[in-house]
Amino acid sequence: MRQGKYPFVIGFLIAPLALYGMFVLRPIAAAVQVSMTNWSGLSPNFDFVGLENFQKLLDDDKVWLAAKHHVFLLVTLPVITIALALFFAFLLNMGGGTRGGMMTGVWGSKFYRVVFFLPQVLAVVIVGVIFGRVYAPDGSGVLNRFLELFGVDAVQFMAEYGLWSILGVLVWQAVGFYVVLFAAGMSSIPAEIYEAAVMDGASRVTIFFRVTIPLLMETVKVAWVYLGILAMDAFALVMVLSIDEGGPDGATTVLPVQIYKSGIRESDYGYASALGVALAVFTIIFAVLSLRGGKRNAVEH
Amino acid sequence: MANKSEKRSSAGVLNKLSHVALAVWAILIIYPLIFTFLAAFKNNTEIFIGNPFALPSHWDFGSFGRAWTEAKVGTYFLNSLIVVSISTFGTMLLGAMAAYVLARYEFIGNRFIYFLFIAGLAFPVYLALTPLYIVVQELGLLGTHTGLILVYIAYSLPFTVFFLAAFFKTLPNAVAEAAMIDGASHTKLFFRVMMPMAKPGLISITIFNIIGQWNQYVLPVSLLPGGAEGQEKWLLTQGIANISTAAGYQADWPALFAALSIAIIPMIIVYTIFQRQIQSGLTAGAVK
Numbered sequence: 165m166r167q168g169k170y171p172f173v174i175g176f177l178i179a180p181l182a183l184y185g186m187f188v189l190r191p192i193a194a195a196v197q198v199s200m201t202n203w204s205g206l207s208p209n210f211d212f213v214g215l216e217n218f219q220k221l222l223d224d225d226k227v228w229l230a231a232k233h234h235v236f237l238l239v240t241l242p243v244i245t246i247a248l249a250l251f252f253a254f255l256l257n258m259g260g261g262t263r264g265g266m267m268t269g270v271w272g273s274k275f276y277r278v279v280f281f282l283p284q285v286l287a288v289v290i291v292g293v294i295f296g297r298v299y300a301p302d303g304s305g306v307l308n309r310f311l312e313l314f315g316v317d318a319v320q321f322m323a324e325y326g327l328w329s330i331l332g333v334l335v336w337q338a339v340g341f342y343v344v345l346f347a348a349g350m351s352s353i354p355a356e357i358y359e360a361a362v363m364d365g366a367s368r369v370t371i372f373f374r375v376t377i378p379l380l381m382e383t384v385k386v387a388w389v390y391l392g393i394l395a396m397d398a399f400a401l402v403m404v405l406s407i408d409e410g411g412p413d414g415a416t417t418v419l420p421v422q423i424y425k426s427g428i429r430e431s432d433y434g435y436a437s438a439l440g441v442a443l444a445v446f447t448i449i450f451a452v453l454s455l456r457g458g459k460r461n462a463v464e465h
Numbered sequence: 466m467a468n469k470s471e472k473r474s475s476a477g478v479l480n481k482l483s484h485v486a487l488a489v490w491a492i493l494i495i496y497p498l499i500f501t502f503l504a505a506f507k508n509n510t511e512i513f514i515g516n517p518f519a520l521p522s523h524w525d526f527g528s529f530g531r532a533w534t535e536a537k538v539g540t541y542f543l544n545s546l547i548v549v550s551i552s553t554f555g556t557m558l559l560g561a562m563a564a565y566v567l568a569r570y571e572f573i574g575n576r577f578i579y580f581l582f583i584a585g586l587a588f589p590v591y592l593a594l595t596p597l598y599i600v601v602q603e604l605g606l607l608g609t610h611t612g613l614i615l616v617y618i619a620y621s622l623p624f625t626v627f628f629l630a631a632f633f634k635t636l637p638n639a640v641a642e643a644a645m646i647d648g649a650s651h652t653k654l655f656f657r658v659m660m661p662m663a664k665p666g667l668i669s670i671t672i673f674n675i676i677g678q679w680n681q682y683v684l685p686v687s688l689l690p691g692g693a694e695g696q697e698k699w700l701l702t703q704g705i706a707n708i709s710t711a712a713g714y715q716a717d718w719p720a721l722f723a724a725l726s727i728a729i730i731p732m733i734i735v736y737t738i739f740q741r742q743i744q745s746g747l748t749a750g751a752v753k
Binding site (some may be wrong): 168183188190208248252256280281298323340366400404420423426427441447 | 480483484486487493494495496497498501502504512513514515516517518540550559560562563565567568570572578584585587588589591592593594595596597598599600615616618619620622623626650651654657667674676679680682683686687701702703705706709710722725728729732733735736737740743747748
């Protein structure tokens with residue numbers, strides 16, 4: 165058929181494949197391999213130690229703490245973010261009430277959409293540094309100064325409620341993205357469905373729970389997976405915001421921080437790779453489970 | 466009649482509550498950013514002891530100069546600009562090439578290679594972090610922008626290929642066939658015909674990659690180690706994180722906030738101008 169197809173195909177694929185193989189596939193394969201050695205990085209010699217690193221991992225308190233924190237974030241981050249985002253998206257699309265049988269958005273909904281989405285374009289690290297002052301443990305902190313107005317004593321946010329504080333920043337940054345996502349989903353729901361509901365005398369609250377949410381279920385599930393993956397990360401925030409990078413005493417640590425510390429800082433390559441494998445297994449199990457669960461009860465429109 | 470007006474007034478209350486809820490969230494988003502900008506003009510005492518809601522006592526722009534030169538934010542900013550421009554360009558070129566061939570040409574191993582790229586989406590970057598560090602070190606690219614650029618491109622490929630392959634598949638065959646009959650080569654067809662037709666998809670993913678790579682933190686912090694010489698190579702995110710963690714009470718906090726302002730203000734300006742494209746570019750992945 166076409167002449168010179170193969171040279172062209174090879175020519176176009178060789179550079180992307182080479183880079184991808186070198187920096188993504190090879191390290192992934194090596195991670196599994198290195199995780200079964202005692203390579204410390206200090207010497208070029210290392211031995212195969214089988215599952216010893218994984219045994220060590222199971223005995224590591226910090227790892228259990230980190231896993232607990234991931235489970236906490238895995239539940240709270242999607243629930244809070246999705247609830248807030250659905251609520252705001254609904255207000256933006258339909259908070260204006262009914263006009264001639266049509267649901268309308270609130271006044272200024274465009275402005276709100278732009279503002280809500282803004283944190284999404286800011287680097288997590290930058291946001292983390294800013295929140296360091298928001299959460300400052302005395303009257304110079306934005307949040308504590310605000311609470312002072314209500315007679316609340318200074319709260320030691322990072323020292324006592326570190327994980328909740330980090331969750332707060334994650335939610336702060338994520339909500340806007342899902343507002344835009346859900347708002348787009350809502351506006352694609354046919355107007356007749358709402359008209360019928362309004363005709364039947366359904367209130368906005370009823371419409372929200374009985375019409376909008378069931379029809380958005382697919383998008384919500386996508387959001388759940390995305391937020392779950394975010395809950396497995398949290399690296400940058402923990403690094404810049406928490407006390408002692410994951411402290412105090414491991415109270416805010418997460419697996420990526422443990423991987424970075426033991427792999428890059430301490431050159432404990434074998435152990436760090438085992439942690440990486442554990443995190444990947446954790447992430448993939450979560451993704452598979454939530455995608456499975458998502459298939460079962462889908463509502464179509 | 467009475468019933469109807471009752472309904473209307475309850476809708477009015479709901480409407481007001483909607484506005485309150487939305488306005489509160491808007492303030493929660495905007496205030497920390499305004500606070501950051503104002504803190505750049507304050508002095509250490511005002512930041513550490515003063516009222517966070519107060520205005521600066523005098524408008525001192527000196528902190529911006531100190532951040533730019535002494536704290537090296539200028540260097541970091543330019544480094545980020547150089548790295549991200551080259552790596553985004555490289556990502557788009559290589560990603561589009563691979564996606565195009567995979568989407569529109571039949572050959573042995575096509576499905577396999579496509580799957581290989583997509584598989585990359587499933588693995589967290591932390592899995593490969595340690596071996597990646599070793600690979601980059603073995604290649605002698607540790608602490609170089611070249612190394613970081615190649616790594617950025619490699620890690621951006623799965624999503625770029627995934628998205629663009631879907632996009633190239635939707636392009637009509639007729640134009641491509643006409644160009645082939647006119648004697649265009651495969652390469653010419655790609656650059657002159659298909660790339661211009663794929664412009665909407667390319668723009669979305671370019672935005673996605675620029676923002677993702679600009680905000681990267683774990684890769685530069687792992688692959689650009691410190692030291693007197695290494696620090697010259699640092700990117701903006703890691704530079705600012707370092708200023709903030711290294712800073713004690715006697716440090717130059719106004720300069721830190723000036724640095725933060727320097728980092729976020731361009732993003733806010735670019736975002737306000739291109740907000741429609743940026744929103745659709747970033748949400749593209751979730752919609753597909």
